[in-house]
Amino acid sequence: MASGKNQNVLLFRLVVLGCGLGPAIILLVKWLFGDMGANPPEYVVHFTGLTGLTLLLATIAFSPAFRLSRWVGFMIARRQMGLWAFFWLVMHMLSWMGLDQYWDWPWIYQEMLELEYVRYGAGALLLLIPLALTSFSRAPAVLGWSAWHWLHRLVYVSAALGVTHFWILTRADYLLPGTFALVFAGLASFRILDGMIHRQ
Amino acid sequence: MPRYRYPTIPESEVTPKALFESRRKFLRGSLSLGAAATLAPGLLLPSKGFAWQEVLENRLDGKLPSHDWAGDEELTSVSDITSYNNFYEFGTGKRDPELYAHRLETDPWSLSLEGELEKTGIYKLEDILKKQKFEERIYRLRCVEAWSMVIPWVGFPLVDLLKQHGLTSRSKYVVFEAVYDPERLRGQRRSIIEWPYREALRIDEAMHPLAFLAVGLYGEPMPNQNGAPIRLVVPWKYGFKSIKSVVSIKVVEDKPVTSWEERNPEEYGFYANVNPNVEHPRWSQARERRIGERGRRETLMFNGYADEVASLYSDMDLRRFY
Numbered sequence: 001m002a003s004g005k006n007q008n009v010l011l012f013r014l015v016v017l018g019c020g021l022g023p024a025i026i027l028l029v030k031w032l033f034g035d036m037g038a039n040p041p042e043y044v045v046h047f048t049g050l051t052g053l054t055l056l057l058a059t060i061a062f063s064p065a066f067r068l069s070r071w072v073g074f075m076i077a078r079r080q081m082g083l084w085a086f087f088w089l090v091m092h093m094l095s096w097m098g099l100d101q102y103w104d105w106p107w108i109y110q111e112m113l114e115l116e117y118v119r120y121g122a123g124a125l126l127l128l129i130p131l132a133l134t135s136f137s138r139a140p141a142v143l144g145w146s147a148w149h150w151l152h153r154l155v156y157v158s159a160a161l162g163v164t165h166f167w168i169l170t171r172a173d174y175l176l177p178g179t180f181a182l183v184f185a186g187l188a189s190f191r192i193l194d195g196m197i198h199r200q
Numbered sequence: 201m202p203r204y205r206y207p208t209i210p211e212s213e214v215t216p217k218a219l220f221e222s223r224r225k226f227l228r229g230s231l232s233l234g235a236a237a238t239l240a241p242g243l244l245l246p247s248k249g250f251a252w253q254e255v256l257e258n259r260l261d262g263k264l265p266s267h268d269w270a271g272d273e274e275l276t277s278v279s280d281i282t283s284y285n286n287f288y289e290f291g292t293g294k295r296d297p298e299l300y301a302h303r304l305e306t307d308p309w310s311l312s313l314e315g316e317l318e319k320t321g322i323y324k325l326e327d328i329l330k331k332q333k334f335e336e337r338i339y340r341l342r343c344v345e346a347w348s349m350v351i352p353w354v355g356f357p358l359v360d361l362l363k364q365h366g367l368t369s370r371s372k373y374v375v376f377e378a379v380y381d382p383e384r385l386r387g388q389r390r391s392i393i394e395w396p397y398r399e400a401l402r403i404d405e406a407m408h409p410l411a412f413l414a415v416g417l418y419g420e421p422m423p424n425q426n427g428a429p430i431r432l433v434v435p436w437k438y439g440f441k442s443i444k445s446v447v448s449i450k451v452v453e454d455k456p457v458t459s460w461e462e463r464n465p466e467e468y469g470f471y472a473n474v475n476p477n478v479e480h481p482r483w484s485q486a487r488e489r490r491i492g493e494r495g496r497r498e499t500l501m502f503n504g505y506a507d508e509v510a511s512l513y514s515d516m517d518l519r520r521f522y
Contacts, residue, residue: 037294037295038279039294039347039491041489042347101496102495107496110484111484114479115483116481117481117482168482171292171482172288172463172464173288173392175390
């Protein structure tokens with residue numbers, strides 16, 4: 001029985017691995033077959049950004065999924081998913097700096113000054129750095145459980161900034177950013193309600 | 201200044217759907233008859249449906265005068281031009297126009313010329329095309345999204361058409377309207393912007409020799425995704441001013457409100473001149489990515505056409521009238 005459960009957790013961790021590596025394979029295949037359209041830098045920047053934000057929201061969803069299902073696999077794989085989200089958001093930033101701005105730091109600085117959504121995106125990523133750094137197994141014990149939990153609630157602030165970043169850069173069609181905003185609002189509401197109920 | 205609203209058509213004047221559909225069936229029937237006629241000369245029936253395409257193809261066969269207005273810059277490949285563009289009538293993705301534009305029916309096509317003109321009416325496209333002197337014009341195209349292309353258009357100056365129809369003294373603005381057919385144009389099923397797409401020029405802009413009506417590119421009839429059968433090209437303005445698949449040209453006295461201006465007036469002004477000095481909240485306008493090229497290049501004032509068009513705006517503050 002116990003080994004069966006472990007097998008499920010292992011399987012789930014493989015699914016999470018697939019969520020993290022799958023997009024890289026898709027991107028690689030698209031690149032090899034020249035299937036990125038007429039503006040490959042734009043394609044890569046959009047692809048990495050969408051992947052990162054999707055995985056970030058998926059990470060946040062693991063906690064309510066655990067609350068509702070009581071299946072421990074979600075909690076075990078959460079950190080792994082979070083790190084994949086961080087990885088893709090770092091790739092998003094690097095592809096923007098390298099493929100879109102050609103590592104031209106004055107340009108990058110200029111875009112930061114001029115475009116509000118670039119600042120929101122940069123803020124979202126900066127907030128995730130302390131979370132990624134304190135994601136090793138012994139970190140909660142080192143920091144203290146309470147401090148660690150408080151620190152990792154920054155993931156909500158980061159996701160909110162990320163969704164805002166996507167919203168602002170959208171020109172006219174809000175279907176996709178609207179979906180992200182709704183999902184985030186649902187997850188944040190669940191977290192707040194859950195916190196209120198369990199405190200009593 | 202009163203805000204121009206495009207007149208709405210009263211319900212009583214709308215063609216009932218059944219009648220519209222039967223007309224389409226009739227046209228399709230006459231087309232197949234036309235095809236039969238070419239196979240069996242004894243049945244001689246004119247293939248009415250494809251009249252403008254015939255006019256166009258006959259004209260494209262001959263050597264057209266070509267004018268390079270892009271200064272020997274490398275032409276963007278035909279595959280990039282036809283697979284990467286904005287044509288929200290087919291969806292908001294850059295590839296959507298290529299994927300879905302085949303549903304647009306372009307033949308027969310008529311163009312309505314209305315308003316402050318001496319000769320108004322609804323004209324068959326072939327009748328308009330027959331009167332024009334075609335030429336090829338190589339222009340830079342700069343999108344507000346900070347990408348650009350160099351495209352060899354085929355067509356004729358807008359001013360020629362306006363002069364043929366006689367401008368009156370009250371001609372101040374020219375309003376263009378694009379095709380509206382939500383059944384075939386999937387992008388029009390959602391109100392991303394208010395359909396049909398509407399653009400406009402001030403009369404002196406419309407009369408400028410660079411303002412062009414294009415019916416083809418790379419010496420071929422215009423691909424659907426690039427605005428078949430007839431579209432506007434205003435090379436010194438951001439791409440969204442160059443309205444595609446035009447069905448109506450109306451000359452008016454009062455300043456109209458264009459689709460993008462209506463959607464977001466803070467970002468999309470009436471003039472939309474390419475201007476590296478006027479910032480935009482979504483894309484830095486100082487530089488652009490030439491499709492097919494590595495790196496970025498500096499954006500030129502009026503997209504490089506300042507010598508030709510700057511005088512149109514000499515008394516205007518282009519930060520206010522963006």
